[in-house]
Amino acid sequence: MNSLARLLGLALVLLLLFLGALTFAQQWLHSHHERVRTETIATKEAQFDSLIALSNIGSSPWSDEKIRELSTALGATITVNAEPPASPSPASASAAASVSSRKSSRWEFTHDFPASENRAASRVTVRFTPPAVLHLVSLYQQSAMMLLFIALGLTLALVAAIVFSVRARNNGSLDASSTHADMRSLTHLAQVSARQGTELERERNERLRAEEDAHFQQTLLNRALEEKIRLGHDLHDGIIQSLYAAGLTVEAAKNLLATNPAEATRQLEAGVSAINVTIREVRGYIAGLSPESLRQQSFGDAVRSLTQTLDAGRAATYDLRIDDEAAATLGEEPIAHLLQITREAVSNALRHGAATQITVRLHRAGGEICLLVQDNGRGFAVTGSSGGGHGLGNMRARAERLGGKLQFSSSPGQGTRLLLTFAPPSLPA
Known part of the structure; x- marks a missing residue:
């Protein structure tokens, strides 16, 4: 009889430990879900600012075509309001805080454009779909909640079993056959708990790997966007200016053909030389090298x-x-x-x-x-x-x-x- 009570107490302790581990896992999954959401929104905001700087379209409002182009490039839905909402009055501060708390889980952010001489103030709202990995995190949270309820039920069952065991011991009505049956039940329960803990650990490891893959892909996307902006600056400041100068040289030669053929020939040779230099610069950019002139002079x-x-x-x-x-x-x-x-x-x-x-x-x-x-x-x-x-x-x-x-x-x-x-x-x- 005393052995059965000890086994029941040990099983209760194990279940309580398992219950605590499930509670910690649930809170951990929730905190990481919020962290991923915050980092994803911050990344989208950085991409939006980079697209605005790259497109050089100024502050809103924009045309519908420009909004569609920005939405496609960013992978989100962009809404432009006529002007940002006014600041809430002190009387409505609590109501505004309540609304803000309800919207804290949305996948969106806003960007305010101040008023200028030609345009009124406006607010741009960007909404986007959360990454697919977060759906997997949600499934893991639901699984953790289900296991949590199962552990609670098993804990209550064990508590009831311990109460009945103590009463039976006091009354002397518990026989050897029921003791063996309870021991078999407790053994089976311990095996089930061990299998569930192993499955939960496997799912947690898979979710961590999925989060790492998503973060790596986001890092690659950010680097590609920065490289695109840098290449646009280099092409405009270097190659386009060189081509424009070559065009002016050829145009000057055209104007001198009738009056000064020798000078026109010299200008044409200078234009051809400028075009050849530009071709070398293009090859240098393709090969990922700095301009040749900076290394030689x-x-x-x-x-x-x-x-x-x-x-x-x-x-x-x-x-x-x-x-x-x-x-x-x-x-x-x-x-x-x-x-x-x-x-x-x-x-x-x-x-x-x-x-x-x-x-x-x-x-x-x-x-x-x-x-x-x-x-x-x-x-x-x-x-x-x-x-x-x-x-x-x-x-x-x-x-x-x-x-x-x-x-x-x-x-x-x-x-x-x-x-x-x-x-x-x-x-x-």
Whole structure:
């Protein structure tokens, strides 16, 4: 009789331990579900910001076609409201908090665009479908809840069995046959509990592997998106500008065919040379290499070469003051960014500003590197160019990668002045 009571007590302890383990597993699954949801929403927000920066479409509202393109690229549903909802009053703060708690499990986020001179304030809501792995997590949670209820039922059954066992022992009515039957039942119950624990552990390991695979795929997607944005900047700042300069050279040669054939021939040869250089740059980008000119010449020589390429027979004069010693302390990536910013600024001065005098300076000031590009062209209203084109946006993006500050100063008829300052970590004090 005492042996049966001890066995029942041991079985109850085991069931309680199993019940505690199931409760911990349920809470753990719920916390990881919330963590995956939070990280997925944060990743989607980063992708949305990157798409907005890459598309360069400015703030909302947008056209229906543009919304469909963004929704397809992001894999989500995008809704644009006329303007963001007003802040809740103090009287409705509790109601707003209740609504927020009910929406906390939704797979969506909002992005507010402030009001500007041409557009009113608006709010963009992005909704997307949760990853398929979370459906598997939900099934695991349901299985854990089912096992939890089974363990509770078994615990109650064991408690009842212990109560009846004690009463039977006190009354002396429990015989040997019933003792053997109870022992067989407890043995079977222990075997079932062990099998259920093993199955739960296997499902947990499978879910962890699925989460790791989903995280790895998301990391690859983010890297591909960043590489696409970088390649777009490089193509615009380098290859497209070189092709445009070659086109201007050929156009200048066309205008000189009737009056000065010798100069026209020289211009055509310069255009062919520029096209060949561009072809080499394209091959370099395809092979994943930096531009060949950055490896074979100094930064000052590279700036002189690009001014000769972009000039295309114009009557512009250049004042180039380059501190090659300061430039030599920089790596290939900062030099490439500086050269592309200079190329874009000089090209804009020639194409849009019709400048005849252009100054390019690179010098060291204390612990910082300063790049100045100034012209005497038409200029423009800075306040009206906040949206900018690909050129201004690419220059700002490259300045951010350098960790520097990019400043524009211009006005109609007064030319344009661009100043970039940054402090490279490798530069000695």
